[in-house]
Amino acid sequence: MNKKSKSSWNTGTLIAVGVAIGAGLFAATSEPLWIAVGIGIGAALSLRNRR
Numbered sequence: 001m002n003k004k005s006k007s008s009w010n011t012g013t014l015i016a017v018g019v020a021i022g023a024g025l026f027a028a029t030s031e032p033l034w035i036a037v038g039i040g041i042g043a044a045l046s047l048r049n050r051r
Helices: 011-029 033-050
Strands: none
Touching: 011 033
């Protein structure tokens, strides 16, 4: 019996949210590190959702 999650937050969506947060911080500080941090946060959230 495969149970499907009813959440619409898939991996791509969560990474896109992370990139958006990182881009906002990049615009505020002009440091490209924030984009990578945003991608990492999105990926971590997607891993947490799978479990």
